[in-house]
Amino acid sequence: MVGSVEPQTPHAESVPAHPPLESLAVQPLVNRDYESRPALFYERLRAEYGPVAPVDVLGVPAWLVIGYSQTLDILRDARGVWSKRLDSWRARREGRVPADWPLLPAFEVESSVFRDGAELTRLRGAWSEGLRPFQDRSRPQAKELERSVRRYADELITALSEGGGRTGWADLSAQYARPLPLMILGRLLGAEPGRGDEMIMDIWRMLDAGPDAAEAAQRVTAEVAAVCAAKTTSPGEDLPSYMLAAVPDLTVEELTREMVMSIGLIGDYTGTLVCNTIAEVIAGEAGVRDSVSAGMLSEAVNRAAITSPPMANLTFRWPKTDVRVGRFLIAAGDPVMLSPAAAHLDPAFTGSMAPDSIYSSRAHLAWGAGPHACLGRELATTITTIAVERLFDRFSGLRLALPADQLPWRSSPMMRGLRALPVNYELAEDPPQRSGGTGAASRSGAETTPETDSAAPEPGSLVRRILRMIRLAQS
Numbered sequence: 001m002v003g004s005v006e007p008q009t010p011h012a013e014s015v016p017a018h019p020p021l022e023s024l025a026v027q028p029l030v031n032r033d034y035e036s037r038p039a040l041f042y043e044r045l046r047a048e049y050g051p052v053a054p055v056d057v058l059g060v061p062a063w064l065v066i067g068y069s070q071t072l073d074i075l076r077d078a079r080g081v082w083s084k085r086l087d088s089w090r091a092r093r094e095g096r097v098p099a100d101w102p103l104l105p106a107f108e109v110e111s112s113v114f115r116d117g118a119e120l121t122r123l124r125g126a127w128s129e130g131l132r133p134f135q136d137r138s139r140p141q142a143k144e145l146e147r148s149v150r151r152y153a154d155e156l157i158t159a160l161s162e163g164g165g166r167t168g169w170a171d172l173s174a175q176y177a178r179p180l181p182l183m184i185l186g187r188l189l190g191a192e193p194g195r196g197d198e199m200i201m202d203i204w205r206m207l208d209a210g211p212d213a214a215e216a217a218q219r220v221t222a223e224v225a226a227v228c229a230a231k232t233t234s235p236g237e238d239l240p241s242y243m244l245a246a247v248p249d250l251t252v253e254e255l256t257r258e259m260v261m262s263i264g265l266i267g268d269y270t271g272t273l274v275c276n277t278i279a280e281v282i283a284g285e286a287g288v289r290d291s292v293s294a295g296m297l298s299e300a301v302n303r304a305a306i307t308s309p310p311m312a313n314l315t316f317r318w319p320k321t322d323v324r325v326g327r328f329l330i331a332a333g334d335p336v337m338l339s340p341a342a343a344h345l346d347p348a349f350t351g352s353m354a355p356d357s358i359y360s361s362r363a364h365l366a367w368g369a370g371p372h373a374c375l376g377r378e379l380a381t382t383i384t385t386i387a388v389e390r391l392f393d394r395f396s397g398l399r400l401a402l403p404a405d406q407l408p409w410r411s412s413p414m415m416r417g418l419r420a421l422p423v424n425y426e427l428a429e430d431p432p433q434r435s436g437g438t439g440a441a442s443r444s445g446a447e448t449t450p451e452t453d454s455a456a457p458e459p460g461s462l463v464r465r466i467l468r469m470i471r472l473a474q475s
């Protein structure tokens with residue numbers, strides 16, 4: 001066990017014994033230290049407030065939970081104190097949340113993330129069954145998925161390194177980590193090959209938040225809805241069809257909401273974990289590089305999940321009654337943001353790890369816990385493991401092209417991800433041929449097909465089109 005769990009105590013009185021959150025939340029969450037030196041920022045908050053700090057999230061006051069045991073306790077919610085329903089938010093009910101608050105559109109999607117009780121159980125049932133064929137490595141769909149990840153990884157590496165000699169420069173975020181899971185997304189959603197490619201291009205425009213992002217998002221939602229509707233009459237071997245088979249009364253609207261959410265989970269969060277893992281290995285402590293050279297890729301992924309959890313801070317929760325957490329009495333309906341990133345820096349968590357151990361703790365919170373815990377963890381880990389494995393097989397040298405403390409992090413209240421990962425590379429003369437590799441596939445003994453490391457993408461392929469769009473591909 002890590003640290004001691006300090007129970008959150010439901011409180012009988014209705015009025016907090018300190019000024020209300022609104023008058024306490026003066027610290028902006030997103031600031032320069034939060035982006036570039038998060039450990040310093042969280043430690044400052046911890047020293048000033050203890051395990052819970054009042055913060056301003058882009059103009060909206062919220063409690064940020066930064067203690068490990070408090071975060072775990074709230075995630076588990078053993079006493080049923082916590083709600084994820086948007087209508088639990090008192091300030092929103094009272095019309096005090098600005099209509100243009102930047103996170104509102106993401107919250108108002110009202111997917112399973114913002115459900116409780118029986119509604120949540122039903123949607124999670126669909127997710128677990130829908131993902132099972134892709135996460136159970138003895139199943140043909142999982143084997144095929146692993147082969148696709150490996151093939152796309154090889155195509156991307158070939159495309160980003162062709163045209164030069166054995167050495168060169170690349171942005172491993174834009175040219176590798178982010179496009180790779182997007183390509184897998186088309187397969188999971190079961191979109192028709194041609195239309196699927198168009199949708200992936202639009203998803204990229206949407207996630208990149210460029211000038212045409214809003215229009216692209218509309219097209220994506222319409223296309224996802226069309227794909228989901230089609231699955232009700234002609235199911236396939238894909239995620240929406242398996243979810244419908246598990247919960248046949250799932251409406252097209254419900255399924256569409258979940259699939260739109262999966263775009264963020266697969267396209268953005270998984271790409272972020274790939275990128276953060278690569279950065280961790282290249283720039284991190286020797287222990288991580290040792291992990292990779294010893295073939296322990298899942299260990300490298302676990303370490304990256306601890307030091308840079310892609311979901312650094314989670315979407316809000318609201319207590320149904322006044323509840324004491326740390327030094328504060330949180331009023332019913334106050335927004336509470338749990339911070340796995342800060343919890344991982346809590347001495348209650350870090351103190352439990354032996355400094356010289358090559359194994360990192362599995363008790364981290366990067367995948368959440370309790371009734372809302374991540375259901376796609378295996379899938380995200382498999383994609384990340386294969387992506388990192390192929391990269392370190394194909395390149396004999398990878399060095400950051402700028403000092404680690406100057407890496408550009410995205411400015412986001414929830415995500416911890418890099419805007420770019422510029423590297424100088426050297427291609428391996430004789431990269432190991434993988435027939436399943438040391439990573440995900442070989443752990444399960446999955447049947448695999450040997451891949452050629454020189455897999456070159458076709459001229460009009462998705463790989464080439466994406467790389468052309470970001471104007472980084474060499475011709």
Ligand code: HEM
Nearest residue numbers: 112113265269270273314366367368372373374375376380
């Ligand atoms: C690296 C990538 C990912 C990370 C870091 C991640 C992390 C998380 C976390 C922290 C939660 C809990 C949120 C909360 O309690 O508020 C969560 C929930 C969830 N994740 Fe993931 N996830 C990732 C990828 C995926 C993928 C690829 C899928 C499936 C395609 C997925 C499906 C889900 C689902 C269905 C939930 C539960 C929603 C709920 O019940 O509220 N995740 N994830």
